[in-house]
Amino acid sequence: MKISIDSIQQHNEKLLSVHQRKFDFIKAEVTKAESIIQKLMEFNVAIPSWALGTGATRFGRFSRGGEPGNLEEKLDDVGLLHALNKSSGAISLHIPWDIPKDYNAIKQQAGSLGLRFDAVNSNTFQDQPGQKLSYKFGSLQNVDKNIRRQAIDHNLEVIKHGIELGSKALTVWLSDGSSFPGQLNFRNAFQHTLEGLNEIYASLPDDWKLFLEYKAFEPNFYSMTVGDWGQSLLYANKLGPKAYTLVDLGHHLPNANIEQIVALLLMEGKLAGFHFNDSKYGDDDLTVGSIKPYQLFLIFNELVDGMDTRGLNHANDLGWMIDASHNVKDPLEDLLQSVESIMLAYAHALLLDRTKLNAAQASNDVVGAQEILQNTFRTDVRSIVAEARLRSGGALDPISYYRDMDIRKALIIERGTKNIATGL
Numbered sequence: 001m002k003i004s005i006d007s008i009q010q011h012n013e014k015l016l017s018v019h020q021r022k023f024d025f026i027k028a029e030v031t032k033a034e035s036i037i038q039k040l041m042e043f044n045v046a047i048p049s050w051a052l053g054t055g056a057t058r059f060g061r062f063s064r065g066g067e068p069g070n071l072e073e074k075l076d077d078v079g080l081l082h083a084l085n086k087s088s089g090a091i092s093l094h095i096p097w098d099i100p101k102d103y104n105a106i107k108q109q110a111g112s113l114g115l116r117f118d119a120v121n122s123n124t125f126q127d128q129p130g131q132k133l134s135y136k137f138g139s140l141q142n143v144d145k146n147i148r149r150q151a152i153d154h155n156l157e158v159i160k161h162g163i164e165l166g167s168k169a170l171t172v173w174l175s176d177g178s179s180f181p182g183q184l185n186f187r188n189a190f191q192h193t194l195e196g197l198n199e200i201y202a203s204l205p206d207d208w209k210l211f212l213e214y215k216a217f218e219p220n221f222y223s224m225t226v227g228d229w230g231q232s233l234l235y236a237n238k239l240g241p242k243a244y245t246l247v248d249l250g251h252h253l254p255n256a257n258i259e260q261i262v263a264l265l266l267m268e269g270k271l272a273g274f275h276f277n278d279s280k281y282g283d284d285d286l287t288v289g290s291i292k293p294y295q296l297f298l299i300f301n302e303l304v305d306g307m308d309t310r311g312l313n314h315a316n317d318l319g320w321m322i323d324a325s326h327n328v329k330d331p332l333e334d335l336l337q338s339v340e341s342i343m344l345a346y347a348h349a350l351l352l353d354r355t356k357l358n359a360a361q362a363s364n365d366v367v368g369a370q371e372i373l374q375n376t377f378r379t380d381v382r383s384i385v386a387e388a389r390l391r392s393g394g395a396l397d398p399i400s401y402y403r404d405m406d407i408r409k410a411l412i413i414e415r416g417t418k419n420i421a422t423g424l
C-alpha cells in the first residue's frame, strides 16, 4: 500500500484555503513563525517497530486487522506515516523480534520510503524459543554467570545487526529487579549489571551511543535494577562518554517532575533522548499528549532551553522516539496523533520568549513566569505545524487523509485480519 503524491496534493487542495486563513493569522501574531517552521521541518521522531500492531493488557488483545506480519510490512507502515506527516522518517528495531533476513534489501526498502534506522533495542526481558537459559530471575544482574554471559552476548549480537543497518545507538532496557524483599542483593545486582554493561559498552563502535533506559516498576514490583534516572545516570557515568540516560515518559512514579529530570540530565550532557508516550498511572503507553499535554510542553521547554545552552542540534543530537502501545485505537492513527502532539509541544517551546522568562525568573516574578508559559501554551500553533508539513510534501490533515482513503481497510484487504505484529 503506497500513498501517491497526487492524492496528497488533492487532499491538500481541498483544505488549503482554510489552512491559509489560519496560518496568515498566526503569522501576523508571532514574529518567529518562519524560523519555527524551519526547525519543525528538520525534526523527526522514530517509530518503534513493536508499536505498529495492536497492543494488549494481560487481560486480552483486540486486533482490528491489517497488522504488519513481518519487518517489510512494518517498514511499509512507517513509510505510510512518514508520507503523511513527513516527521516519522526513522524506525527503531527490537531484536530478536525484527531480525532482517537480507540487510541490503531492507536498507533499500527503507531508503525508498525515506526512512533511516534509529537505535536498536535488545531484549533480555523475555525467553525466546530455543533459548538455553532463562531470564526469569534477571539477565545482566543474574546470580548465574552463564545467564549474564548469554545476556551480554545477545546485546553484542544486537549491535552487529545495528551496524549492518546503519544504526548509531543501542538502547538497553532491563526488566531486571526483584519482586519481593530479600530476593536480591542490591549491590551485587548493581555490580553484575555494571560489569555486563561495561562489556557491551566496550564493543560499541566509536560513533555509537549506549542509551540506558530506567523504569520504576514492572515487571518487577519490589525493586528494579535500573529503577530511576539516578541509577541510570550512575551507570552511565561509570561507563563513559558514550553512555547516556534514556527517559521514557511512562517510567516514573506518579507525579515525578520529568521536566526537572530532563533539565539536569541535559546540563550534565547525559540525556540520551526520549521514549514518548503519555500516562495517567504508570507505564500506560498511551498516545503522546493525550493526558498531560501541558507537561509535554514543559518538558520541551527544558529541552529547547538545555539544547540551545549546550549548542546541540535539536534534530540530531538526541534520540527522539515514540514508545507506545495501542489497545483500543488503530495503531497508525494513534502514532499520527502522537507525532502531532510532539510537534505541537516542540513548536510551543520554540515560540516561548526565553528572554522574557529569564527576566521574570531573575526578578522572582512568579505570576509573570506563569503568564509567559501559559500564554505560549494557549497559542494555537496547529497551523504552523501544518504549514511545516505542507512545505515538506505531507498532508495538511494526516488523520482525515487516512480516514478518507480508508487505509486500514486497504491494509486488511492486503494482509488479512489474522496477522499479528511481533512486539508487546
Ligand code: AFD
Residues within 6 Å of the ligand: 050, 121, 173, 213, 248, 275, 283, 323, 423, 424
Ligand atoms: C518497555 C520499555 C522499553 C522496551 C519496551 C519493549 O519501555 O522501551 O524496549 O517496553 O516493548 O516497557
Ligand code: MN
Residues within 6 Å of the ligand: 173, 213, 248, 275, 323
Ligand atoms: Mn521505553
Ligand code: MN
Residues within 6 Å of the ligand: 248, 250, 251, 283, 285, 323
Ligand atoms: Mn515502557
